[in-house]
Amino acid sequence: MSDPTEEVTTVGKVQFRKLDEDTSWRVFDRAAHRHLKLSGEEFARRWDEGWYEGRETVDVMKVVMLRPSGR
Amino acid sequence: MACFASCKVTADSYDPDAEGVLTLNEGDRVKLRRAPGGQRVALEASMRYRIVEHPKKGPWKVNTTGWVYELYRADRRLLAFHWHPAATPDNVLPHLHAEASARFRKHHIPTGRVLIEDVLTLAVELGANPIKDDWAAIMRKNRRNFVLGATWGSIPS
Numbered sequence: 001m002s003d004p005t006e007e008v009t010t011v012g013k014v015q016f017r018k019l020d021e022d023t024s025w026r027v028f029d030r031a032a033h034r035h036l037k038l039s040g041e042e043f044a045r046r047w048d049e050g051w052y053e054g055r056e057t058v059d060v061m062k063v064v065m066l067r068p069s070g071r
Numbered sequence: 072m073a074c075f076a077s078c079k080v081t082a083d084s085y086d087p088d089a090e091g092v093l094t095l096n097e098g099d100r101v102k103l104r105r106a107p108g109g110q111r112v113a114l115e116a117s118m119r120y121r122i123v124e125h126p127k128k129g130p131w132k133v134n135t136t137g138w139v140y141e142l143y144r145a146d147r148r149l150l151a152f153h154w155h156p157a158a159t160p161d162n163v164l165p166h167l168h169a170e171a172s173a174r175f176r177k178h179h180i181p182t183g184r185v186l187i188e189d190v191l192t193l194a195v196e197l198g199a200n201p202i203k204d205d206w207a208a209i210m211r212k213n214r215r216n217f218v219l220g221a222t223w224g225s226i227p228s
Contacts, residue, residue, distance in 0.1 A: 013077035014080060020083075062117070064155065066117055
């Protein structure tokens with residue numbers, strides 16, 4: 001039996017889908033590249049080291065919000 | 072969102088022990104249908120959430136733990152509604168960055184709780200043209216449902 005949480009649901013022209021861990025990280029990584037010209041890994045390292053304290057720009061916070069939990 | 076655009080909504084966790092990330096178009100802008108002759112309005116949105124037990128209406132409910140809603144017009148970011156209390160413990164209030172204003176863009180203008188319905192309603196004022204004629208009634212219904220389960224930031228319905 002398929003896992004119902006993995007199914008794609010569609011409402012009108014809106015499609016709902018669950019991402020796996022790797023895809024969620026790719027979304028974060030792509031946002032870091034696009035908004036900050038960094039890899040997701042490098043951004044996460046800098047964030048964890050406090051490098052962004054006092055530098056929390058709109059784009060920085062947008063990327064932080066996409067960071068998957070636990071990584 | 073179905074009142075306004077074609078898009079993908081993704082979430083990365085159904086685990087009650089983990090905070091999840093929800094995005095529209097995997098972090099890319101969603102282009103909202105524009106009014107004839109109007110400028111293009113677009114939305115970027117992501118939310119963080121936690122699935123928790125609901126003691127009264129259970130078994131589960133979803134608590135919002137952060138959001139980013141940004142509105143663009145003609146590819147220019149106009150407004151950025153942010154709430155990210157876990158990431159910035161020194162600034163836990165929901166706020167707005169008035170990106171269209173050089174004077175105020177760096178300031179955190181307090182907003183109270185902001186629903187995506189509020190942002191989409193503002194998008195209409197900025198020139199978005201809803202796909203569905205009954206979009207305003209759907210927004211009102213969503214807000215009423217929100218009030219029923221909200222633990223903070225309820226608005227008059």
